[in-house]
Amino acid sequence: MAKEPKHLFDNPNNVKRLLSAFYLCCALLLIIDFFVHRHISHSWENLLGFYPLYGFVGCVLLVFVATWLRTLLMRSEDYYQAEQNHTETDSSLPAKKIGAKHVDD
């Protein structure tokens, strides 16, 4: 492991450079909006920076809603397997309740 070569993103400066380039692109795209004339099909498109705003807000909302959904939907990894094991061990034991199993079982 000691001999392992340094990889591209092991250097934090490279990550910083990549992010700076990315921020620059975003800024340029926003500025272009002031100069380029586009065909409008929907009234909302008249808003300056409609697409950037929609993309950004949409994704932030998406992540917040999805994170909140976790509180409702998230279960342990073996949620369904646990059920199987549960019933399997159950069947190996004598029926706890009378009538829990069919008499012919």
Place this chain on the structure above:
Amino acid sequence: MWMIELPPFIPFFLGAIIAAFTRGLLRKIVMILIPILGALHLSLVPDGLHLQFTLMGYQIVPYRVDKLSLIFGYIFHIAAFIGIVYALHVKNTLEQLAALLYAGSALGAAFAGDLLTLFIFWELLAFTSVFLIWARQTHNSYTAGMRYLIIQVLSGVLLLVGAIFYAGEHNSLAFNYIGLDGIASWLIFIALGIKCAFPIAHNWLTDAYPEASATGTVFLSAFTTKVAVYALARAYPGTELLVYIGATMACFPIFFAVIENDLRRVLAYSLINQVGFMVVGIGIGTALAVNGAVAHAFNDVIFKGLLFMSMGAVLHMTGKINGSELGGLYKTMPKTTLLCIIGAASISAFPLFSGFVSKSMVMTAAINEGYSWVWLILLFASAGVFHHAGIKIPYFAFFAHDSGIRASDPPKNMLAAMAIAAALCIGIGIYPQGLYALLPFETNYSAYDVTHVLAQTQLLFFSALAFVWLSLRGLYPPELPSTNLDVDWLYRRAIPTVLERLFAHIWQIDRRLRLKAQAVLNSCIHYFDRKNSLLNGVFSPNYPAGGMAIWLAIVLAFYLLLSFTSH
């Protein structure tokens, strides 16, 4: 020219038989040749060809060629070829044969001209593909495969019943425009909807596809849902309900995809999201919209295949597929990383990649036809798909925190298959006219104008900015080992639990009734027993009926003897 009248599924079915009796290198050559020869054959077929015969007064058309079936025929050949190259190292005969038969069934369904033929291939799709799931050979894949099979067969049964009703209503089995009127059309619509992963009926896909083998999922992602899209485009174009169903499909899976840990399940959710765009296009029903849906299906087969292949490569090389266990793989899997990013850029519809040239057709059609809200939802879904399939998949697998796994790039055949798919993604993105020429309707659509390119680039870059911002602030939900509940909870947990309790009660009542009946019976037997013992005669101490019969027989025999001797 008998060659030309050969339906395209025949080479695959024959090839499967030949492959079954060959081994090693020879089988590999046979398997690669099948889709190549099949595609060459298909390219010679003239438009409008029919193969038909009459069965019990109905026209059966097992082979019908027009522009709509042809483009699906081409893409199924491409998908089969890529999938076969990707799975060339596989030694499991059953899996290889299942893949060939599955691809053949998809072709059979795409060229079916009547509902009966469609039904046969519809069921064959289910029965052949389930072996690709079972090929993973785990307990989970077995149970998921069973659930998959039940739901797929249910869809087939609905299709059959719908077809019978349709024959009764229209006195024809022809598979053409059906439209939503009458019970037959609804039954067929639901049957197609199940295979198309309509909301609520979608769970078989996200349940079973991630449980299949690394190579099997690549085949699965290409055929079943696309056959359903083809059938919808044939039978229900312009059905407004589809617009809303499609918009829902495009939207809801992205929430699940963001919190899902299994990266192939993330892709399964985004598969539903992409099919949603196609369904919207079919629902709008104009030439541009249907063209867009079909073109998007074509591109989706390739880029979704590429993404499933790259994740399959990760699974194959590391044995892991959960986002929480992966990361930093770019260091030792640089080629896979690059190919995965090409797939991610394509599904996210970056300009110059294939998704862009087809998705924008559906979006443009939606806004042209006045579906403003649907257009906004689709725009949100476009940003969302970039978020989970475009960024999340490559980021958590290949970058993120270093998991310490040092797996190398996958075998050459896997890389070659991914490279072919990636080349097609970029090729179609740069030169979409080639794809547009194959579309069912005449088109003069151009994806590359300033408005489209700028809007899409802005949308994507600022979606990425949202990801960067959320990640840096620590607001992005971490990958956690978990199961997320979906509709399958109903039939895997809720209904079984309810039924278990219900049956427990029923058995209890049943048991009480039996005990009561037994008691009555016992008291009867005791009663007769007591009478018997009271008599206590020669004939009836222990076995009254049998004893009686024997004595009677002896008396009769004696009587018979007497009657003979008296003559």
